Amino acid sequence: DTGVSQDPRHKITKRGQNVTFRCDPISEHNRLYWYRQTLGQGPEFLTYFQNEAQLEKSRLLSDRFSAERPKGSFSTLEIQRTEQGDSAMYLCASSSSLGGAREPYEQYFGPGTRLTVT
């Protein structure tokens, strides 16, 4: 169990550019979540996958945001035409809903990707 990993850890981009982040969940976890956290706030839910299916999306996830989990393993979050308001920490988490999990649905978070839009 190597934990949830995210890449890159930091990204600086100019307004209007597209960016893509990657998340690798804990290997046996079938659920994957994306959250966004701005300074001084708690994380806010963006979207959730069970296996490869995207089952829930927050209204925070505008048309410029898209997330995929093509083979039910890693996930990518893309932001198109970035705006300064997109500057935040993007956090990925995973959990297991399968039988035998020590604490079903306990979410484990990665280190995050900090995005700065200039």
Next chain:
Amino acid sequence: KQEVTQIPAALSVPEGENLVLNCSFTDSAIYNLQWFRQDPGKGLTSLLLIQSSQREQTSGRLNASLDKSSGRSTLYIAASQPGDSATYLCAVRFSQAGTALIFGKGTTLSVSS
């Protein structure tokens, strides 16, 4: 609207003191509640998870309690140490169907030596 509130926003204590962090939530029909620790600029570390059927959970110097009827949870930290300095976040999953965790804004703890 389902909301999670944490008070105080910041807390400073001397080393060795026992302390309590508070979390309140608006809907008593919760599925579970998690306490997390976040160091500056870092991700979240899960500390304790309490299922809706449980009253408390303990891990080392940490004890979390849950009172659904009053919509409250507390995180008790015994014999605080400078290494406990961090932001502590409370997060609630309000239903089995909904998967999102709803977070409070956190309590930033500073323990001085």
